[in-house]
Amino acid sequence: MVKLFSLCISFFLLSLLFLSLSPSYVLADPHFEGFEPEIDDLEDDDLSLPLTDLPLRSSLLTKSDPEPAGISSPDRDSDVPDPVDEPLDPQSPPSVSDSPKPSPTSFSYWDEDEFEGLPIEQPQEPAQQSSKSAEDSATTDQNSDSKPNSPIPKPANVSKSYTVEIVCGSFLVIFVINYFTGKRENENVALSWASKFATKDSIFERNFSLLGVGEGEDSPLLLKEGQNIFKFYASGRRYCQGLLATMELKSRHDLISRLYNMVVPCKDEISFEVYMNDDAMDHIIFAVARKKAAKGMQKDLNDLQRFAGILAPPSGRKWVPEELSVISESKEVAADLITETVLDQVFGEKSFEKFGKYFISMHFSDQHPGMHKKMLLFKFALPDANNMADISRLVALVPYYIDAIGRYKLSSQARSKAEAARSKAAQEAYKELQNARQEALQKRKAEKKKLMEEAEAKLGAEALRRKEAKDRAKQMKKAMPKIKMSRTR
Amino acid sequence: MSTPANDPRQPSAAKPFVSPPVNPQDLPVDYSGFIAVVFGIAGVMFRYKLSSWLAIIFCAQSLANMRNIENDLKQISMAMMFAIMGLVTNYLSPMRPGTKS
Numbered sequence: 001m002v003k004l005f006s007l008c009i010s011f012f013l014l015s016l017l018f019l020s021l022s023p024s025y026v027l028a029d030p031h032f033e034g035f036e037p038e039i040d041d042l043e044d045d046d047l048s049l050p051l052t053d054l055p056l057r058s059s060l061l062t063k064s065d066p067e068p069a070g071i072s073s074p075d076r077d078s079d080v081p082d083p084v085d086e087p088l089d090p091q092s093p094p095s096v097s098d099s100p101k102p103s104p105t106s107f108s109y110w111d112e113d114e115f116e117g118l119p120i121e122q123p124q125e126p127a128q129q130s131s132k133s134a135e136d137s138a139t140t141d142q143n144s145d146s147k148p149n150s151p152i153p154k155p156a157n158v159s160k161s162y163t164v165e166i167v168c169g170s171f172l173v174i175f176v177i178n179y180f181t182g183k184r185e186n187e188n189v190a191l192s193w194a195s196k197f198a199t200k201d202s203i204f205e206r207n208f209s210l211l212g213v214g215e216g217e218d219s220p221l222l223l224k225e226g227q228n229i230f231k232f233y234a235s236g237r238r239y240c241q242g243l244l245a246t247m248e249l250k251s252r253h254d255l256i257s258r259l260y261n262m263v264v265p266c267k268d269e270i271s272f273e274v275y276m277n278d279d280a281m282d283h284i285i286f287a288v289a290r291k292k293a294a295k296g297m298q299k300d301l302n303d304l305q306r307f308a309g310i311l312a313p314p315s316g317r318k319w320v321p322e323e324l325s326v327i328s329e330s331k332e333v334a335a336d337l338i339t340e341t342v343l344d345q346v347f348g349e350k351s352f353e354k355f356g357k358y359f360i361s362m363h364f365s366d367q368h369p370g371m372h373k374k375m376l377l378f379k380f381a382l383p384d385a386n387n388m389a390d391i392s393r394l395v396a397l398v399p400y401y402i403d404a405i406g407r408y409k410l411s412s413q414a415r416s417k418a419e420a421a422r423s424k425a426a427q428e429a430y431k432e433l434q435n436a437r438q439e440a441l442q443k444r445k446a447e448k449k450k451l452m453e454e455a456e457a458k459l460g461a462e463a464l465r466r467k468e469a470k471d472r473a474k475q476m477k478k479a480m481p482k483i484k485m486s487r488t489r
Numbered sequence: 490m491s492t493p494a495n496d497p498r499q500p501s502a503a504k505p506f507v508s509p510p511v512n513p514q515d516l517p518v519d520y521s522g523f524i525a526v527v528f529g530i531a532g533v534m535f536r537y538k539l540s541s542w543l544a545i546i547f548c549a550q551s552l553a554n555m556r557n558i559e560n561d562l563k564q565i566s567m568a569m570m571f572a573i574m575g576l577v578t579n580y581l582s583p584m585r586p587g588t589k590s
Contacts (some may be wrong), residue, residue, distance in 0.1 A: 005556075057553050120556045132501030157510070164542060165538075165542070168539075168543070168545070168546065171546060172546060172549060175546070175549055175553075176549075179553055202579065207497055207498065208498060208503075209498040209499065209500040209502075209503050210500075210503035210504075212506075213506045213508075214505075214506070223506075223508075225556065226554070226555075226556045227553065227554070229556075233506040235502070235503045235506075236495050236498055236499055236500050236501075236502050236504075237497050237499060237502065238498075238499050238502070241502070241504060242504055242506075244506075254550055255554055256521075256546075256550050256553055256556075257550075281549055293501070343579075362492055372508075393540045399497070402517075403497065424571065433514035
């Protein structure tokens with residue numbers, strides 16, 4: 001398959017190269033300014049050279065070709081005879097008077113020595129033609145001994161180039177073929193995953209009571225969201241509300257994406273979102289990823305940025321391999337979650353060499369942004385449809401960690417720390433909200449003031465005077481000393 | 490790594506799948522559809538055959554990657570219309586003087 005597509009690519013590159021180099025796209029301008037010979041120089045040359053040695057020119061008029069070779073003009077297609085095509089007698093030098101005159105309609109004044117912008121010759125009147133033919137017959141009788149030149153063949157009209165149409169049409173055909181083949185490949189990968197992990201007696205069937213995206217027994221296992229996106233849902237398990245697995249496969253169905261992926265490779269990925277019960281998960285923020293990805297995660301993800309930091313590997317105990325980084329809120333949580341079992345099965349030095357190539361990241365958080373706060377996220381790469389068993393140990397991490405986190409309880413010290421951090425974060429969030437509200441209020445007030453000022457500006461001069469008078473009266477009243485009236489008996 | 494002896498399944502806790510509502514703003518941008526519209530307009534306005542052909546190719550890509558019919562179909566149909574109009578004007582209308590295909 002890869003060979004086929006590499007052949008296709010090479011074919012398209014060659015065709016595009018041919019397209020760019022084809023002469024029909026190169027429009028050369030035949031006229032170059034500034035290269036006309038000086039008149040004085042010409043006269044000197046004419047005097048110095050013996051006229052007998054010069055070969056006779058076939059025509060005194062040179063015709064500048066206004067269009068490139070290969071592009072036919074409507075003028076050429078017409079039945080007007082070309083002066084070059086006529087057989088010329090080498091013995092008789094044509095006089096200037098014999099040279100074809102331009103049509104009077106095109107130019108009011110015509111200079112014989114002007115070589116630029118020759119007008120198109122138009123067929124003469126039939127009377128003129130008959131007189132010319134008589135003269136021609138006379139000249140041919142005189143020069144019957146001499147050999148007549150063979151007429152120069154008229155260049156045939158070059159057929160229109162259909163390179164663009166051929167290239168684009170063939171690309172579309174290949175695009176359509178690739179759409180169906182790529183679609184089938186993606187479906188095969190998704191189905192092989194489902195048959196390995198979601199059918200009878202498989203890991204998810206043993207762990208969840210409801211499998212599939214529909215209701216009832218015969219509900220479909222996978223939901224196809226796009227040609228390269230498949231979803232699998234499972235529910236009915238302790239400690240969690242449900243699990244949603246999303247397979248994001250390569251865009252094999254799209255030829256352009258496929259060509260792009262040959263340059264910038266990408267993997268088929270599967271991500272598991274486990275929605276934990278609120279009472280089942282303690283204050284845990286924990287992540288494991290490859291070093292580069294871990295740095296990116298810590299910068300991008302809000303919860304990791306606020307509460308967690310990258311941990312240094314502890315001394316005196318087994319730990320994850322050097323390629324991986326652990327991000328956690330506390331060392332205690334990290335030590336408790338990276339157990340001996342996990343190290344033996346997946347994250348140990350030897351086991352990671354075998355199964356680690358498909359591991360991308362794990363992220364557990366009780367402060368996840370979105371609808372579900374408490375979530376476990378797992379991200380793995382998918383192998384080929386034939387080697388789906390290679391990720392069975394990684395997939396087994398999902399139910400293992402659901403149970404591990406469901407049972408896990410923080411120590412009192414770690415809990416108090418975590419709660420303090422969360423309350424602080426909540427206060428900050430509240431402050432931000434308050435600030436935003438105050439800003440909104442201030443904006444509203446400013447807008448109201450502006451409106452009032454505009455209204456005042458609209459009011460007439462008299463109304464303003466009245467208003468000022470009222471204001472003055474009010475101020476005077478305020479300034480007057482208060483007299484207390486008391487009734488005497 | 491094996492699960493404990495007691496069965497972890499709880500049929501009473503099972504919740505059927507409800508697809509989350511998709512916000513059109515959260516959907517990935519349909520670049521191919523946009524490029525198709527641009528090439529389609531260029532093909533119609535400037536009478537470039539290559540532009541119209543490229544518009545059709547990008548329309549095909551946009552159709553292949555279409556996820557949400559309600560949101561994507563408007564742009565794709567517009568791009569397709571421009572692309573077909575471009576091809577029709579390029580191949581079926583008389584050539585204007587001074588244009589190169």
